[in-house]
Amino acid sequence: MDRSVKVALFGVGAVSSMIAKALLQKKGVEIVSAIDMADDKVGRDLGDVLGLSYKLGLKMVKDVREAFLGVKPDIVIHATSSSLEHVYPQISACLREGVNVISTCEELAYPYHKNRAIAEELDKIAKQYGVSVLATGINPGFLMDTLPITMTGPCLEVKRIKVTRMMNSGKRRIPYQKKIGMGLTEEEFKEKIDRKEITGHVGLDVSIAMIADSLRWRLDDIVMLPPKPVIASRTIQTNYTTIEKGSVAGLKSAAYGVKGGEKVIELEFISHTEVEEEYDLTEIEGLPNLKVKIEGGIHGDIGTTAMIINSIPKVMNAPPGLHTMKDMPIPSATTAEINRYIKS
Amino acid sequence: MDRSVKVALFGVGAVSSMIAKALLQKKGVEIVSAIDMADDKVGRDLGDVLGLSYKLGLKMVKDVREAFLGVKPDIVIHATSSSLEHVYPQISACLREGVNVISTCEELAYPYHKNRAIAEELDKIAKQYGVSVLATGINPGFLMDTLPITMTGPCLEVKRIKVTRMMNSGKRRIPYQKKIGMGLTEEEFKEKIDRKEITGHVGLDVSIAMIADSLRWRLDDIVMLPPKPVIASRTIQTNYTTIEKGSVAGLKSAAYGVKGGEKVIELEFISHTEVEEEYDLTEIEGLPNLKVKIEGGIHGDIGTTAMIINSIPKVMNAPPGLHTMKDMPIPSATTAEINRYIKS
Numbered sequence: 001m002d003r004s005v006k007v008a009l010f011g012v013g014a015v016s017s018m019i020a021k022a023l024l025q026k027k028g029v030e031i032v033s034a035i036d037m038a039d040d041k042v043g044r045d046l047g048d049v050l051g052l053s054y055k056l057g058l059k060m061v062k063d064v065r066e067a068f069l070g071v072k073p074d075i076v077i078h079a080t081s082s083s084l085e086h087v088y089p090q091i092s093a094c095l096r097e098g099v100n101v102i103s104t105c106e107e108l109a110y111p112y113h114k115n116r117a118i119a120e121e122l123d124k125i126a127k128q129y130g131v132s133v134l135a136t137g138i139n140p141g142f143l144m145d146t147l148p149i150t151m152t153g154p155c156l157e158v159k160r161i162k163v164t165r166m167m168n169s170g171k172r173r174i175p176y177q178k179k180i181g182m183g184l185t186e187e188e189f190k191e192k193i194d195r196k197e198i199t200g201h202v203g204l205d206v207s208i209a210m211i212a213d214s215l216r217w218r219l220d221d222i223v224m225l226p227p228k229p230v231i232a233s234r235t236i237q238t239n240y241t242t243i244e245k246g247s248v249a250g251l252k253s254a255a256y257g258v259k260g261g262e263k264v265i266e267l268e269f270i271s272h273t274e275v276e277e278e279y280d281l282t283e284i285e286g287l288p289n290l291k292v293k294i295e296g297g298i299h300g301d302i303g304t305t306a307m308i309i310n311s312i313p314k315v316m317n318a319p320p321g322l323h324t325m326k327d328m329p330i331p332s333a334t335t336a337e338i339n340r341y342i343k344s
Numbered sequence: 345m346d347r348s349v350k351v352a353l354f355g356v357g358a359v360s361s362m363i364a365k366a367l368l369q370k371k372g373v374e375i376v377s378a379i380d381m382a383d384d385k386v387g388r389d390l391g392d393v394l395g396l397s398y399k400l401g402l403k404m405v406k407d408v409r410e411a412f413l414g415v416k417p418d419i420v421i422h423a424t425s426s427s428l429e430h431v432y433p434q435i436s437a438c439l440r441e442g443v444n445v446i447s448t449c450e451e452l453a454y455p456y457h458k459n460r461a462i463a464e465e466l467d468k469i470a471k472q473y474g475v476s477v478l479a480t481g482i483n484p485g486f487l488m489d490t491l492p493i494t495m496t497g498p499c500l501e502v503k504r505i506k507v508t509r510m511m512n513s514g515k516r517r518i519p520y521q522k523k524i525g526m527g528l529t530e531e532e533f534k535e536k537i538d539r540k541e542i543t544g545h546v547g548l549d550v551s552i553a554m555i556a557d558s559l560r561w562r563l564d565d566i567v568m569l570p571p572k573p574v575i576a577s578r579t580i581q582t583n584y585t586t587i588e589k590g591s592v593a594g595l596k597s598a599a600y601g602v603k604g605g606e607k608v609i610e611l612e613f614i615s616h617t618e619v620e621e622e623y624d625l626t627e628i629e630g631l632p633n634l635k636v637k638i639e640g641g642i643h644g645d646i647g648t649t650a651m652i653i654n655s656i657p658k659v660m661n662a663p664p665g666l667h668t669m670k671d672m673p674i675p676s677a678t679t680a681e682i683n684r685y686i687k688s
Contacts, residue, residue, distance in 0.1 A: 022500055138498055142497060142498055146494075146497075146674055147494070149674055149675075149676045150490075150491070150494055150674045150675050150676070152654075152675070152676050152677035153486060153490075153650070153651060153654055153674075153675025153676055153677065154482055154486055154642050154646070154647035154648075154650045154651050154654075154675070155650050155654075155677045156366055156646060156649060156650045156653070156677075157677075157679065158677045158679050214676045215676065215677060215679050215680070216678075216679065216680040216684050216685060217679070217680075286677070287646065287650075288642060288643050288646050288647075289640075290638060290642065291638070291639040291640065292636065292637070292638050292639075293636070293637050293639060294634060294635070294636050295635040295636075295637060296633075296635065298498050298632060298634065299632050302498070302500060302631065302632050303498035303632075305500060306497070306498045306499050306500045306631075307497060307498055309500070310496075310497055310498075310499075325674070326673075326674060326676070327673050327674075328673060328674065329670070329671050329672060329673060329674075330490055330493055330494045330497075330669065330670060330671075330672065330673075330674050330675075331493075331494050331496070331497025331498070331674075332493045332494070332496050332497055332558045332559065332670070333496035333497065333499045333500075333501075333502045333559060333630070334560075335501065335502050335559050335560065335561070336559070336560040336561075340560050341560060
């Protein structure tokens with residue numbers, strides 16, 4: 001493509017602000033409009049909303065039609081909600097305007113498990129309007145689905161897959177520390193679990209469904225365990241708060257897929273202040289057995305930002321329809337001007 | 345697909361014999377013919393040639409036309425040579441019969457570097473006859489190209505990529521040990537290098553070109569270093585031979601890609617009897633830095649066999665043309681009947 005890729009932002013929260021700032025550093029791509037429903041954002045300059053020291057000359061708007069009036073974007077970067085039902089009208093509105101979509105919506109990363117009807121409808125609309133839609137991120141999107149699926153490529157047999165993400169939460173951004181309940185008493189943590197204010201890692205079921213369908217495994221069940229608090233063995237100060245000994249230092253989130261009475265896919269997410277070694281580990285029991293370790297792990301915010309941006313050309317090059325990572329070309333970085341990766 | 349996939353073998357040597365035996369264990373796939381030019385194979389039953397204790401009722405033939413006379417295969421598994429020029433007439437003959445091809449040919453894994461004209465011709469023929477062709481294996485095909493490219497997916501910047509394959513050659517099959525010169529004197533090793541009887545790891549340049557093109561890096565040069573012997577510090581007995589102290593225990597093969605005067609892609613293959621820890625390691629210098637280690641490494645023969653077999657549905661599902669791993673859907677295992685992975 002011999003001109004810059006035109007990107008619209010749909011939802012400008014914590015994650016999409018990071019994506020927007022990273023896009024501003026990239027060449028061959030420009031942000032042409034920004035949408036958010038929040039009253040405290042609409043009408044303001046995007047630069048202000050991102051906390052930049054300069055204006056971007058882009059007034060934030062509330063509505064897709066309004067956003068696309070002046071300049072039709074090539075692609076929307078959508079980041080509003082984890083819920084497929086919630087994002088469905090937003091994304092279908094973009095598709096109906098003939099614009100491609102990349103979303104951070106966890107449930108959309110593999111929607112056939114949660115709501116096949118919505119998935120099929122989105123696929124139909126995308127095909128009708130000749131555009132593509134994909135949801136991705138570091139997870140769902142990479143660590144617990146794309147990478148373990150890829151690692152089964154050199155396997156003649158696969159009996160069991162386990163993925164473990166081990167992360168020291170004390171090093172992460174404050175909203176994240178808050179989200180996983182750090183510093184709460186065990187009682188407070190459990191109340192927040194009951195009120196679904198703490199959800200643990202969203203999308204483990206989505207990744208399990210993607211792996212299973214990729215391997216053509218018919219699972220009897222996908223079980224999501226409620227997040228368990230990890231209790232601090234000593235008092236520690238993070239950039240967010242003081243974690244008193246005996247209070248919540250973080251959590252463990254786990255889910256598994258069952259086939260023939262056996263746990264054949266196990267995903268475990270462990271994030272607390274006392275994690276000493278950070279890593280992402282994929283273990284495959286099969287022929288051969290494989291143990292693949294990302295030493296130090298992948299930083300979630302950077303990883304998600306990169307997966308979204310690097311997917312821009314892949315989505316624009318894809319045939320029309322709803323895509324998932326399991327059927328997309330292998331991931332890769334966009335280190336040059338982004339438009340150079342797009343077939344004209 | 346509601347019937348078995350029909351496979352023809354083209355070339356029945358060491359690697360394709362392993363593939364054939366693995367295929368015989370798989371469901372939803374059948375071998376319908378076998379081609380080899382060697383006089384000591386033509387006319388014999390494939391079961392005999394594979395060293396099985398039973399006949400397969402398949403007489404080996406010398407020629408594509410003859411092989412496809414009775415039953416037209418869906419796909420040919422081709423394993424005859426590392427050389428693109430050598431395999432070109434063989435593969436184009438299959439394509440012209442309207443049959444898909446998966447090849448182990450290292451140079452075909454990314455042919456644009458070595459001989460763009462042949463690559464474009466194969467692409468044209470494949471499209472003309474509505475079929476697909478792909479070359480893959482554990483390497484080129486996975487460890488030093490597909491996997492490192494995939495690992496750049498969560499990276500915002502990539503400055504440098506290094507991949508190291510560390511393998512204890514004493515544990516591998518005898519032809520492999522012989523091929524890398526184990527047990528020779530240093531003098532004999534050097535003579536065999538000069539006569540190109542020892543080539544080191546074939547295809548490092550192919551993997552470098554695939555990585556560079558995937559990232560849109562314009563390399564100034566790809567440098568293949570001549571294989572260096574590793575000298576045994578002690579006498580050791582392998583299943584192949586006795587390696588005397590002071591003789592060749594194995595080799596180091598390396599290659600690198602240069603951009604702006606810097607080595608931006610480095611591939612290193614180290615295989616000798618004194619390797620204590622086996623692994624495959626991808627290191628990315630970028631944002632973030634990544635270190636991905638396959639502990640114990642992936643067994644080359646099993647990995648290649650699996651990559652070839654698992655690519656059958658991917659190639660059959662692909663649009664017509666010449667494909668390379670960098671643009672194929674992510675790898676994945678075929679654990680169920682192979683025909684179930686093929687879109688009808």
